[in-house]
Amino acid sequence: MTSNSSVTASILVIGDEILSGRTKDKNIGYIAEHLMTMGIEVREVRIVPDVEAEIVAGVDALRHRYDYVFTTGGIGPTHDDITADSIAKAFGVPIAEDPRAIELLLQRIKPEDLNEARRRMARIPDGAELVQNPVSKAPGFMIGNVIVMAGVPSIMQAMLDDVTPRLKTGTPLTIETVDALGLPEGAYATPLATVAQAFPGASIGSYPSFRDGTFHNQIVVRARDPQQAAAAKQQILAALAELPGARAIS
Structure with a gap:
């Protein structure tokens, strides 16, 4: 289902290992780009x-502010995997073993090996839809506007693919990029602000990087109206061309 209005989302990453730096998150960028x-x-x-x-x-704050909340992490078999219970508490619903989830786990685990720890992965909040996991079979779930996924990148990506058809979508952003070659940000900050004021429906940002001993700056225009994105880009190019030392390219 496509909406003409903006559809918004947030990401809630769950895990001590992310905050400690032991595990480097690989999911945020993937989810954002996919969406x-x-x-x-x-x-x-x-x-x-x-x-x-x-x-x-976190869930309560985000689910009331955005159309969707995507969570990653904390739905495994160990004692510190408490995401499912926490989500159930946030929604005020009971949680229990779901026969559908048990059936999925048995596709990969022998009945005699389905111990108490592994059965924890079948505990689903009441009323939630399952999110399929073709990698290891242990499902995620979707309740209300909250999509609960694993933290392991390959599993998360498979879950995201499964839930994607259920999501309402908006108008994709048109993205235009200008390489501000030979110009430091301070040189074009004022004209860039002028262009941004002229196109309030567009998001215009400057993104510096440092490589080979020098700065390489890019200006990025994002807009839902392709014509507005293109017009903003042309004004940026024109403004940059008037600056000494400019080598901006389209």
Whole structure:
């Protein structure tokens, strides 16, 4: 289902290992890029520890502010995997073993090996839809506007693919890029602000990088109206061309 209005999302990353730096997150960028192609704009990202109160507070804050909340992490078999219980508490619903989830786990695990720890992965909040996991079979779930996925990147990506057809989508952003070659940001900050004021429906940002001993700056225009994005880009190119030392390219 496509919406003409903006569709917004947030990402809630759950895990002590992310906050400690032991594990480097690889999911945020993937989710944001995937959603952008569907016209769903990620507006906020939070990282919280494996603490029930923090997870509940994060979910409650984000689910009332955005169209979707995507969570990653904390749905495994160990004692610190408390995401499912925390989500159930946030929604005020009971949680129990789901026969559908047990059936999925048995596709990969022998009945005699389905111990108490592994059965934890079949605990699903009441009323939630399952999110399929073709990699290891242990499902995620979707309740309300909250999509709960694993933290392992390959599994998360498979879950995201499964849930994608259920999401409402918006108008995808048109992105135009200008390489501001030979110009420091300070040289074009004022004319760039002027262009941004002329196109309030576009998001215009400057992004510097440092490589080979020098700065390489890019100006990026994002807009839902392709004509507005193109017009803003042309004004930026014209403004840069008037600056000494400019080598901007389209």
